[in-house]
Amino acid sequence: MKAAFLAKQDEFVVSDLPDPAVEGWAVVRTKAAGVCGTELHILDGMIEPPHFPFVMGHEAAGVVVSTPTGSSVKPGDRVAIYNMIGCGKCQWCRSGNEQVCLDPVGQLGFTLDGTFSDLIAIPAENLISLPEQVSFADAALLSCGGMTAVHAIRLGNVSLGDTVVVNGVGGVGLMAIQVAFAAGARVIAIADSAEKAALASDAGAFHVVVLDDEGYAAVPTKVKEATGGVGATHFIELVGTSASMLAGIRSLARHGAFVSIGYTKEEFAFHPIELILSEIRILSSVAASRRDLEAAIRLCADGRLTTVIDTRYALADVEVALDRLRARQVSGRNVLVWE
Numbered sequence: 001m002k003a004a005f006l007a008k009q010d011e012f013v014v015s016d017l018p019d020p021a022v023e024g025w026a027v028v029r030t031k032a033a034g035v036c037g038t039e040l041h042i043l044d045g046m047i048e049p050p051h052f053p054f055v056m057g058h059e060a061a062g063v064v065v066s067t068p069t070g071s072s073v074k075p076g077d078r079v080a081i082y083n084m085i086g087c088g089k090c091q092w093c094r095s096g097n098e099q100v101c102l103d104p105v106g107q108l109g110f111t112l113d114g115t116f117s118d119l120i121a122i123p124a125e126n127l128i129s130l131p132e133q134v135s136f137a138d139a140a141l142l143s144c145g146g147m148t149a150v151h152a153i154r155l156g157n158v159s160l161g162d163t164v165v166v167n168g169v170g171g172v173g174l175m176a177i178q179v180a181f182a183a184g185a186r187v188i189a190i191a192d193s194a195e196k197a198a199l200a201s202d203a204g205a206f207h208v209v210v211l212d213d214e215g216y217a218a219v220p221t222k223v224k225e226a227t228g229g230v231g232a233t234h235f236i237e238l239v240g241t242s243a244s245m246l247a248g249i250r251s252l253a254r255h256g257a258f259v260s261i262g263y264t265k266e267e268f269a270f271h272p273i274e275l276i277l278s279e280i281r282i283l284s285s286v287a288a289s290r291r292d293l294e295a296a297i298r299l300c301a302d303g304r305l306t307t308v309i310d311t312r313y314a315l316a317d318v319e320v321a322l323d324r325l326r327a328r329q330v331s332g333r334n335v336l337v338w339e
């Protein structure tokens with residue numbers, strides 16, 4: 001099969017690899033795979049691949065080729081891939097929290113070979129049948145950004161009448177705006193360009209703060225202005241710089257929740273008094289459970305969660321997609337597609 005992989009740390013290539021075959025697992029023919037910011041972290045060495053060659057990519061959808069007997073999906077089914085493979089036995093897996101499994105088998109594109117390949121090996125339990133309204137490209141993007149957004153909004157207990165700030169209008173941010181809106185919240189988005197501000201408005205944000213020369217220093221005041229001086233009930237942090245995280249804390253209402261998702265090499269440093277007097281809570285959210293991906297797919301099928309695709313590329317052109325992502329030229333997500 002063709003795959004895009006790291007032959008060694010500084011050698012990313014598109015070439016041939018043996019077809020994957022794991023005893024007891026299903027095989028899926030890839031139809032779409034999203035190109036995520038995480039890929040840049042892996043290329044830069046911030047996330048170390050477990051082995052070489054290492055196939056990149058962790059968001060995908062496709063058609064089932066083969067399954068072990070007794071599987072709930074069968075060859076020919078259209079499926080999304082839930083990329084986290086838990087142990088299935090620990091208390092976290094058993095309570096539907098595979099994302100914090102104590103002894104995971106691994107995660108595609110992080111600790112196991114990923115999805116930038118013609119074929120993907122995966123346990124059949126990780127495959128979710130797609131309603132016909134949900135395209136392969138949609139499903140691929142839901143299997144990272146979509147489910148991550150659902151998980152964060154669920155974990156933050158966002159509900160009717162809340163005011164949610166979504167900081168960052170990328171792949172996850174555009175989904176988080178829609179999911180928070182679907183949950184009944186008013187959404188304020190923070191964007192770094194007029195173009196992204198327009199996307200955020202289209203996704204359902206009632207107000208957009210566009211970063212200016214003052215950067216994040218001006219954000220708390222602008223959020224307070226947009227909320228009648230009260231502040232937001234939630235700050236969904238997808239950027240993860242020291243300045244943006246501090247702005248998040250300072251943008252919250254009393255009892256507000258800061259939800260940490262996006263990160264960089266920068267630290268989160270603040271004096272505890274910034275939290276204590278307002279009884280602010282800090283939450284963190286990592287990826288999502290299988291149930292969150294199912295919810296994202298349902299929202300998409302119902303027309304309440306749409307994906308924003310910048311450009312579709314063939315696998316052979318994956319480096320162009322990655323270069324444009326690095327140059328911050330991508331609105332929504334780039335997606336690799338197979339005919």
Ligand SMILES: [Zn+2]
Pocket residue numbers: 036037038058059144145
């Ligand atoms: Zn991703």
Ligand SMILES: [Zn+2]
Pocket residue numbers: 086087088089090091092093094098101102103104
């Ligand atoms: Zn487990």
